[in-house]
Amino acid sequence: MISIKNCFAVKRTARLGGVSAAAIMFAGALASLPASAQQPEPWQMNFQDAHSSLMEQMVSFHDFLLYLIIAITLFVLGLMLYTIIRFSEKRNPTPSKTTHNTLIEVMWSVIPIFLLVVIGLFSLPLLFDSDDTVDADLTIKVIGRQWYWSYEYPDHGDFTFDAFVIPDDEIKPGQLRLLSTDENLVLPIGKKIRVLVTSSDVLHAFAMPALGSKIDAVPGRTNELWFDIDEVGMYYGQCSELCGSGHAFMPIAIQAVSQAEFDAWVVQARERFAEAEDRLSPRPVKIVRNDAAGDAPVVVPGDTPPGVAER
Ligand SMILES: [Cu+2]
Numbered sequence: 001m002i003s004i005k006n007c008f009a010v011k012r013t014a015r016l017g018g019v020s021a022a023a024i025m026f027a028g029a030l031a032s033l034p035a036s037a038q039q040p041e042p043w044q045m046n047f048q049d050a051h052s053s054l055m056e057q058m059v060s061f062h063d064f065l066l067y068l069i070i071a072i073t074l075f076v077l078g079l080m081l082y083t084i085i086r087f088s089e090k091r092n093p094t095p096s097k098t099t100h101n102t103l104i105e106v107m108w109s110v111i112p113i114f115l116l117v118v119i120g121l122f123s124l125p126l127l128f129d130s131d132d133t134v135d136a137d138l139t140i141k142v143i144g145r146q147w148y149w150s151y152e153y154p155d156h157g158d159f160t161f162d163a164f165v166i167p168d169d170e171i172k173p174g175q176l177r178l179l180s181t182d183e184n185l186v187l188p189i190g191k192k193i194r195v196l197v198t199s200s201d202v203l204h205a206f207a208m209p210a211l212g213s214k215i216d217a218v219p220g221r222t223n224e225l226w227f228d229i230d231e232v233g234m235y236y237g238q239c240s241e242l243c244g245s246g247h248a249f250m251p252i253a254i255q256a257v258s259q260a261e262f263d264a265w266v267v268q269a270r271e272r273f274a275e276a277e278d279r280l281s282p283r284p285v286k287i288v289r290n291d292a293a294g295d296a297p298v299v300v301p302g303d304t305p306p307g308v309a310e311r
Contacts, residue, residue: 038210039179039236048210051235051256052227055212057126064122068115130212133226136194140187144197144204144217144239147246151185156266159273165249178248179236184255186269188262189229197223202244208237208252216241229256 038048050056086092141152145162152160163181171177187193197206199217207214211227229235237252257265 037234037236039176039234040209050210050212051230051233052211052213053230054126054130054227055210057129058212061122061126065119068119072115130225133194133224135192136226137191138188139194139196140185141196141198142185142206142217144199144201144206144243144250146201146244147239147250149181149185149206149239149250149252150200151183153266153269157270159270161269161273163253165251176236179238179251179253181251181253184234184253186255186257186262186265187229188259189232189256191259192226192228194224194226197225203241204239204243204250205241206237206252207240208235208254210235211237211254213237214240229254232256232258 038051040048047055047059047062050059087095138153138155141154143150143152148162148164150160150162152158161183163183163185165178166172166175166180166182168177171180195206195213195215197215197217198221199219201219203219204217205214206217206225208227211229213225213227215223215225217223233256235254235256237254239247239250239252241247243250
């Protein structure tokens, strides 16, 4: 088996030759901007800061639920303590034989129903909003592969490229171990971005905590989600579905830029990735057998399910 490290080394070497002067200039121009960077922190106890409108709603909903749960837990704890103390054998030597109390039974049915309805009033609009991908400003396609991500920009000339994790021994200052990638998913801020997510081999999951996004990448089917990004900066996520031995090595790095910078990036990216076929990583291939003729198997390029994949 080819080690993951070797794959990356081959891939990285191929890629370095293709970096154009425009890309370097672009990176230089971005370095001067104030930016947020959303990534996991050591001993982090809560969410990353919210940087999409959906994530802001999710955090509010989460906080509301937390207060509700604390109130319910304290109430039940109080009832239990009262029962334990007030009705102990010492204080209550002759127990009551009461078996029914209509008022209490109605209350312990109606109050939880009421609470669930209140939760539903907040959660259902959020659920519908997160599913509402219509009227997006742009669409991108994300394809999970063992073990890297491919990104496509169908609205901008349909160019495509791969993003690989930076191996530990190639990390440069400013890059993050297991989070930085050789190519970023560059996106404009303040736009409704529809993301189509699929996979070419096994189950992966596209997860971006600061943007409130997580959805499975399923071979043979397309899932979709949307987000908008409120601030220029870097946003890091990871594959969140155990997808094989390289699962920990396929991070997602989103570089959020202004619309003008995005337009400039698209122009140079279209050029850079235009004839990318030879520089893209090997896609899974389909092996067609023609046993009747006794021919050797024919290998046909194309996205095919696992089991027939060959790297
Ligand atoms: Cu994966």
